[in-house]
Amino acid sequence: MSGDVAVDVRGVSKRFQDDKGREVHALQDVSFQVRRGEIVALTGRSGCGKTTLLRIIMGLEHPTSGAVDVDGEAVHGPGINRGIVFQNAELLPWRTALGNVEFGLEARRLPKAQRREAAEQAIELVGLKDAAHRRPHELSGGMRQRVGIARALAIDPAVLLMDEPFSALDAQTREKMQGELLEIHQRTGKTIIFVSHDIDESVLLADRVVTLVPDPGRVHGLLDTDFGASIDLDERRGSAKFAQRRHELLQLVHGREIAQQDGVSV
Numbered sequence: 001m002s003g004d005v006a007v008d009v010r011g012v013s014k015r016f017q018d019d020k021g022r023e024v025h026a027l028q029d030v031s032f033q034v035r036r037g038e039i040v041a042l043t044g045r046s047g048c049g050k051t052t053l054l055r056i057i058m059g060l061e062h063p064t065s066g067a068v069d070v071d072g073e074a075v076h077g078p079g080i081n082r083g084i085v086f087q088n089a090e091l092l093p094w095r096t097a098l099g100n101v102e103f104g105l106e107a108r109r110l111p112k113a114q115r116r117e118a119a120e121q122a123i124e125l126v127g128l129k130d131a132a133h134r135r136p137h138e139l140s141g142g143m144r145q146r147v148g149i150a151r152a153l154a155i156d157p158a159v160l161l162m163d164e165p166f167s168a169l170d171a172q173t174r175e176k177m178q179g180e181l182l183e184i185h186q187r188t189g190k191t192i193i194f195v196s197h198d199i200d201e202s203v204l205l206a207d208r209v210v211t212l213v214p215d216p217g218r219v220h221g222l223l224d225t226d227f228g229a230s231i232d233l234d235e236r237r238g239s240a241k242f243a244q245r246r247h248e249l250l251q252l253v254h255g256r257e258i259a260q261q262d263g264v265s266v
C-alpha cells in the first residue's frame with residue numbers, strides 16, 4: 001500500500017440479522033482509500049450504512065467479508081491508532097473535563113505525569129483550558145463535545161473517526177464547532193473521517209465526500225470539494241464552488257448519475 005494512504009477499505013460487506021431473523025445487507029462491496037491528512041465525509045440517506053462503515057473502521061464491528069487497513073495495519077478490533085467521537089460525548093459525570101480526557105489515556109499505561117501532560121495539551125487544543133476542572137453537568141453541549149474530541153485526540157491517533165459529531169448541537173454551536181474542527185485539523189494534520197447526513201456540513205468540511213446509497217449500502221460516488229487552502233467557513237459557503245458541489249452531492253445522495261461533471265468520480 002502506498003505510504004500516503006491512511007485508511008484502505010477493500011471490498012467491505014456487512015450483513016446483519018434483524019429481530020425477525022431476516023438478513024439486512026447493510027454494506028455491499030465498499031471500497032475507498034483515505035489519504036493521510038485528508039478529511040473525508042461519509043454521507044447518504046438514513047440506513048445506507050454510514051455508521052456501520054465507521055464502526056467497522058474503528059474495529060467495533062467486523063465485516064462479513066472484505067478488510068480495512070489503517071496505517072498499513074489490518075483492523076481486527078479497536079486500537080490506539082484510531083480515536084472515535086460519538087454524537088453525544090458520554091462523559092463520566094464524576095470526572096472533570098481534564099479527568100475524562102485522562103481516562104481515555106489510562107489504557108495506555110503511561111506514567112501519570114505524562115498522561116496529565118497529554119490530557120492538558122488536548123484540552124488546550126480544543127479551547128477548554130479555562131473549563132478543564134469543571135464536571136460534565138457544568139459544561140454546555142458544545143463544551144462536552146469538545147471534551148469528547150480532546151479525549152479522542154489525546155491518544156494521538158493516526159485517524160480521528162467522528163459519528164455525527166455535531167448533529168445534537170444547536171445551529172449556532174454547530175457552526176462554531178465546524179470552524180473549530182477545521183482549525184484543529186490545520187494544527188494537527190490528522191486524518192479525519194466523519195459521518196454526516198447533512199449535505200452542507202459534508203461539503204463545507206470535507207476534502208472528499210463518499211456518498212452511500214441504501215439497500216444494499218454501497219458507494220455511489222466520490223466528490224472532491226476542492227476548496228483549496230481557505231478554512232474560512234463563510235468564505236467557503238459564499239463561493240460558487242460551494243453551490244456547485246452542494247448540488248452535485250444532492251444528486252449523488254439521491255442515487256443519480258453525474259459522472260461526467262467536474263470533481264466527481266463514481
Ligand SMILES: Nc1ncnc2c1ncn2[C@@H]1O[C@H](COP(=O)(O)OP(=O)(O)OP(=O)(O)O)[C@@H](O)[C@H]1O
Nearest residue numbers: 016017018024026045046047048049050051052197
Ligand atoms: N446491529 C444491527 N442489527 C441489525 N441491523 C442493523 C444493525 N446495525 C445496523 N443495522 C441495519 O443496517 C443498515 C445500516 O444501518 P446504519 O446505522 O449503518 O445506517 P446509517 O446510514 O448510519 O443510518 P442513519 O443515518 O439513520 O443513522 C440499516 O438497515 C440498519 O437497520
